[in-house]
Amino acid sequence: MSKFQNIGPKWAVKSHWLILGMSLYFGFVLNAAFWRYIATHIEINSFSVFVFALSLPFFIAFPTYLLFNLLSAPYTTKPVLIFFTMLSSITNYLMFNLGVYIDTDMVRNVFETNTREAFDLVTFSGFLWVLLTGIIPSVLIALIKIEYKSWGKEILQRLLCVFAVLLVVGGFLAVSYKEYASFGRNNRDVRKIINTVNYTYSTVRHFQRQVSANREFKQLDENALLVPFEDPHITVLVLILGETARAKNFSVYGYERRTNPLLEKQDIVSFHDVASCGTATLVSVPCMFSHMTRTDFDATDVKYTENLLDILQTAGYKILWRENDDGCKGVCDRVTTENMVKTNNPKFCNGKYCLDEALLDGLPEMIANIKQDTVIVLHTMGSHGPTYYNRYPDPFKKFTPTCDTADIQNCSQEQVINTYDNMILYTDYIVSSAIDMLKARPEYESGLIYISDHGESLGENNMYLHGFPYQIAPKEQKHVPMVLWMSEAMKRWDYVDYACMKKEAADKTYTHDNLFHSIIGLLEIKTHIYHREYDIFKNCRTKELPAASVFPTSG
Ligand SMILES: [Zn+2]
Known part of the structure; x- marks a missing residue:
């Protein structure tokens, strides 16, 4: 322990208690907007909803608990706690009083907004709110003495604590899975009013977007060409x-x-x-239209x-x-x-x-x-x-x-x-x-x-x-x-043998991976991106695709 840390201690607190206490403080006090939302959106009409409501404080405090455990060490604990306390105090005020939801667009606004617009938000009640829930707690954190164990013991203890809380949260989740799934479904935007998840997540996403905004868009085949069978039809x-x-x-x-x-x-x-590529629209739809297969599908690359x-x-x-x-x-x-x-x-x-x-x-x-x-x-x-x-x-x-x-x-x-x-x-x-x-x-x-x-x-x-x-x-x-x-x-x-198709469709297994290549084949397009092995029509054509005979294909 450094001597510096021992200068002028008023009260001593063990690090794990401080982290737990602050997580609970965040969970309850600095999440006022969330709790108001819950009070107006949940009706306790069954035992499972009751258990769900009972588990929410753990669920809300856990991400913050994890974050603090990760970032707190001698010399970092105080700045980290003070930074997040101030930030959450302000966002809590904005969310509770102005109905603000914090998402990626909001974070972008913050980074791109000039100071005058920001100062428009400063009011007396806002200042009072931040003084009581942000500044005073921050001063208290600055004054206390934090006691740490040796590195090994400290890390071991944190792992055990996180594991114990994870068990509790997991247990609640297992019991109330249905309630969580349904609540999440019907209240998609609620994560945007949960401190610290909202701004942490959105800030990370914001910078991810910035990084990927410079990426080059990839053309698959600028020479894709319609090479139809000889026929007069549209x-x-x-x-x-x-x-x-x-x-x-x-x-x-x-x-x-x-x-x-x-x-x-x-x-x-x-x-x-037929097996889908994903279990959610956000994955399946881009994947179905992509030349990537399910196993090499990448949600960012596809964009x-x-x-x-x-x-x-x-x-x-x-x-x-x-x-x-x-x-x-x-x-x-x-x-x-x-x-x-x-x-x-x-x-x-x-x-x-x-x-x-x-x-x-x-x-x-x-x-x-x-x-x-x-x-x-x-x-x-x-x-x-x-x-x-x-x-x-x-x-x-x-x-x-x-x-x-x-x-x-x-x-x-x-x-x-x-x-x-x-x-x-x-x-x-x-x-x-x-x-x-x-x-x-x-x-x-x-x-x-x-x-x-x-x-x-x-x-x-x-x-x-x-x-x-x-x-x-x-x-x-x-x-x-x-x-x-x-x-x-x-x-x-x-030149499709329909009876052959019916037989294949009844016997064989397919996936979303087939869609891309089957439609390219069906629509008689010559492109190097086509892979015949994925074409659902491949065994039932009575005549080879003209594209294949005009230009030898790689697939
Ligand atoms: Zn869907």
Whole structure:
């Protein structure tokens, strides 16, 4: 222990008690905005919600506890604690009194704001607030004497403390997992009002963005070229991107309930065993359109690399992305897009979201006016939970009783599944209607692919929703439906043996990795990025792709 540390000690406190005490101080006092939010957003109506509420203080204080344990050592403890106390005192005031949420944009603002704007925020009540919760505690920290053990003992003790708290938090999480998942889902922005998580996370993200902003955007193949079979037809492909639809509840795959009465009547190829790339939209959607496979997929790289749509566009296809979900996750950034919620078609929209039928509105006219090879992507809202009951109109409420609340953990599993199945019934109608629209235009070489981004847990083993780490996620979250329909013209002029496709689709296993290369093959594009081994049509072509014969391909 240095002599310097012993100068003028007033009170002595052991380091681990100080860290614990300060974490609790942060957890309760410096998180006033969070606790007010909780008081107005949680109703304790069951024992599990009670346990959830009981566990929240641990959950809120833990990240700060971890942070302080990591950064506190002789000479650093005081500056670290004072810095975070002052910062959190100010953010606590802003969040509580001005309703500020602290996210990456906010942090960027702070770094780019001039001082005059900042001083506008200084008021007497603000000063008083910061004096009481920030300055006075900081002065006390500066005055106390902190006692440390030897390095070895100190580190060992901290590890034990963190481990013990981790056990408590983990235990609570295991018991109240459903409540946490549901609460997180319905209150996505709440992390932005949790001190110190909000600004620590956002500052790290801000600098990450700054670093990556200078990255170069990578073109996949500027020479991608349409090399069609000799035929006079315009090609039209409709790609329907499903949301949270799981194969298990599709009757075309043998689900006992008739959830696909319309698709069962269509002449479709249904792929029985398709695995998603991720268990959440944010991973799956960019991955599906990327040339990267699931195992080498990188969420940052993908933002700086062209995707399937870019290749199609380069090759001369016209692309239209109709969006009705929570955004295209960067996939549609360089193609024409139409946002259904913004269009706000009064027949299907309520200003906040739209039924998926909005995606079909005007589509027949659009298809009728097609003058060049075109790909239309319909990004459905599908079965986006937990408010499944909001995703379909009344005529599709066939399976009852339903779960007409976002708090699905309060419904029986039967109700949740009924509601979900009604959704699939509605998806069946959407996909089948789109097929009918293409059928009405036999002059095109047209096709349709429906594929979901990931699945969903509906209470199996007490799991709900999706987004589990891929390796441990249950099959329900990864086994997705994929359906193909081809017009007579497309079958003939793309030399695809449809019976062969049906057989392959029933027997073989596929993944999202197949999508990129299969569509490039189907749309007759010559590019070095194409890999034949991923092409789902490869074994069922009665004639080699012209691209392959005109230019020898590497794949
Ligand atoms: Zn999704």
